[in-house]
Amino acid sequence: MISSLELAKLCKVSQGTVDRALHNRKGISKKTREKILEIAKTHGYAPNPAARELITGKSSIVGAAIPQMNSIFFMDLFTEIKEHLRAIGYRFVLAPFADEAELLEILADFSARRYCAAVVVPTQDNMSIPDQLAANMKILSVIAPVQGKNSQFITPDEVATGSLAAEFMAKQGHHNIIHLTYTRNSHAILARTKGFTDKAAELKLHVSVLKELDAEKLLSLIKQHKASAIFCHNDWLALETLRIIEREGIKVPDEISILGVDNSPTFNSLNSDITTIQYPHQWVGKQIAAIINGKKTALKTPILKVIKKRS
Amino acid sequence: MISSLELAKLCKVSQGTVDRALHNRKGISKKTREKILEIAKTHGYAPNPAARELITGKSSIVGAAIPQMNSIFFMDLFTEIKEHLRAIGYRFVLAPFADEAELLEILADFSARRYCAAVVVPTQDNMSIPDQLAANMKILSVIAPVQGKNSQFITPDEVATGSLAAEFMAKQGHHNIIHLTYTRNSHAILARTKGFTDKAAELKLHVSVLKELDAEKLLSLIKQHKASAIFCHNDWLALETLRIIEREGIKVPDEISILGVDNSPTFNSLNSDITTIQYPHQWVGKQIAAIINGKKTALKTPILKVIKKRS
DNA sequence: TTGTAGGCGTTATCAC
């Protein structure tokens, strides 16, 4: 790991000339450039981005703070974000946090290191981010909004997601429906539920909401409610539900239909038979890359669609 | 985001004094220290770790390169590693890669930034890491070993894992067993299979190995082999298997038993009924933290155990 | 075409 100064000495030129060679800048003869690049290569010279970032004042790293709550959804989402950022020359690193304190600790570190942006997945709505942390970097949140300066919330229209679910189920002829979701107060959860229940009311559907997955409660609710369909907040929940139901000998989708949300690639190996609403991973990735790239062109809201797995 | 120099000016002292105050060093009066800390706080001063690391030559970041192949196992494992590193004052960041080229790119970046170590999850055995990348940081691999200087492979005894599976199944009275695994050539896969088949041979069990999960092949193999048990390489595979089998109306574990490996926390919500062999996440985390901390005390190999879920 | 000097935000080592 030699430095540019050491490299300059090895080449018997000045540091400035080395810099010209490495950055393809003009004002250097072809011969010296080639010599320098040659020697740089044999010595495995690699510039230290940290030093560059120190002097230029801007880094090319986007950090993400994600709940260590293990989730296939997050991993697939972040893979997508990474690809889009990589395409425009940014590095993307993830840091898992256990609780809100650790989240703030991570953001403080990102900020102190002058990362150019932080993507955060809050575990509940409206966590507040101290202004000082956001002073020199953008805070981009997904799933749930955060409070504080310089922050943006990137989300598809989750109310529309819920509405779409209700419409789809109505069209399939379902009337008595269970909506299974979480107690957590995060935008994606609340908005999807609102969109679903509102549209269901409009369509005169009979909906019962269950805010936690408890096998006994679910099974008794199914009977009591005479439910023919379950709308689950996400595919993971849909999968858990499916296992509980099939274990009871109830046939899916013959006796009861299940609809999830996500359809991330990884789920397809397990969930190849659960009908689901596509979450727009790609759109989120594009959106984040565009914001970081300083593009003002607001991308159009993605078109939601239902992926029918079993007919 | 003020610098230590600006802070010094605000306090009307020199940068050196500011440094003494911030680091609780001696050679400073209580009064000046308190004044400086006070002003630092109101201005939200936070030192830039990148600059510190530049001059001290050592960073406190451990980077991990993980396949973007989505896996609950990895996430739970890395959460564990993070906790152990955090306890000894290191930051841990993850960077997902799509292929070997991107893996090397990530390692090059870690190295150029002088990260103190890289944890890597190779997608196959014996990928070779250029010596230059390993010149100034340790390369710690899990799951599969890598080739190159300065690298260490942290793994439990996977042969023993396989043997334990065979012994457990024999003790449960199984004789005709299917071993379901992957075609990929990585240590964990090969060694587990070897341990299992060798011990099974010793115990006169009748084993048939299937190296890819294909529903039809699996079902026909079960019939043909008259299998009463399936040993799956991991819990994810076990879960996929379970779904295929139950869908066919075969009762688990009455008609057929399934054994997986992992038992990471996240699986318990889905897999609460699959018997599994505990993967020593915690041991791996401790081991990595110890190596990075420079401790020579080799931790004892973890004791493997079977977690029986359904009796 | 090339070399020199200054500075980014720290820490460390001198003096005073």
Next chain:
DNA sequence: GTGATAACGCCTACAA
């Protein structure tokens, strides 16, 4: 106790 000063590895501007 406190304040200069040099250094880390790089980039930019200006001088030769």
